[in-house]
């Protein structure tokens with residue numbers, strides 16, 4: 220039986236899976252990335268993870284591994300498999316695709332993790348069957364991927380889908396990209412935590428501070444969501460502020476792309492029903508009516524598996540392209 224593999228490479232773990240040609244997962248594993256081993260050590264761990272799965276599924280001598288899809292963080296070139304920058308791994312300009320390909324003796328295709336999220340949700344998740352879909356993930360950062368006319372849209376320089384860096388506040392806080400007032404700078408988990416810490420430090424968020432054990436430095440977006448679920452006004456205020464900004468970002472996307480579905484994932488999206496309601500209302504208030512009538516906001520169907528399932532979707536797509 221022929222099969223494919225997917226790898227979701229993260230800063231802390233390597234999540235791998237094998238799947239049959241219909242995308243059914245045969246087996247999967249998670250191993251620590253151990254980025255302290257350096258680039259070559261991590262690539263070897265990725266290859267070893269796939270070999271272990273092949274043994275587990277007893278596929279070593281049966282069938283062929285047709286393709287491997289890899290989701291990697293940071294800007295990269297999906298044509299060459301070169302990762303330009305992965306700060307949490309300490310990588311710069313590394314030929315990940317080529318190196319993994321020679322270790323596994325199988326074609327390897329590398330894609331950024333947000334694009335893979337879009338591919339995964341489109342092929343096997345909440346965006347199944349749609350032609351025009353946007354995937355947005357809101358966690359420590361904000362990322363996105365675009366499926367337009369049934370295909371992943373990468374843009375001229377592979378830079379499309381950077382939803383987190385659309386400006387939503389002209390004089391807003393500085394973003395890590397250098398710009399001011401990016402969506403990520405005002406509505407990511409990091410931005411939510413930063414605002415809550417500031418307020419806790421100033422004495423205006425006592426409930427949040429208490430949940431963090433009295434240490435403002437320990438406040439995260441999860442602490443804020445927890446306080447909000449207990450009805451704390453300040454936490455609700457911080458969260459609805461972020462939800463409004465995401466709604467603004469979504470309104471811009473709806474006006475520009477007229478998608479039929481926007482799939483939303485990431486930890487911040489688990490901040491409760493009110494968060495979704497505020498975001499949805501803000502989007503519908505701002506976007507043009509015709510485009511609004513056709514769009515649905517839906518939660519991710521794949522959750523934490525979105526990356527590895529997306530990597531499998533990519534491998535399947537490339538394996539099929541190779542057979543054409």
Ligand SMILES: [Zn+2]
Nearest residue numbers: 384394396401
């Ligand atoms: Zn930015």
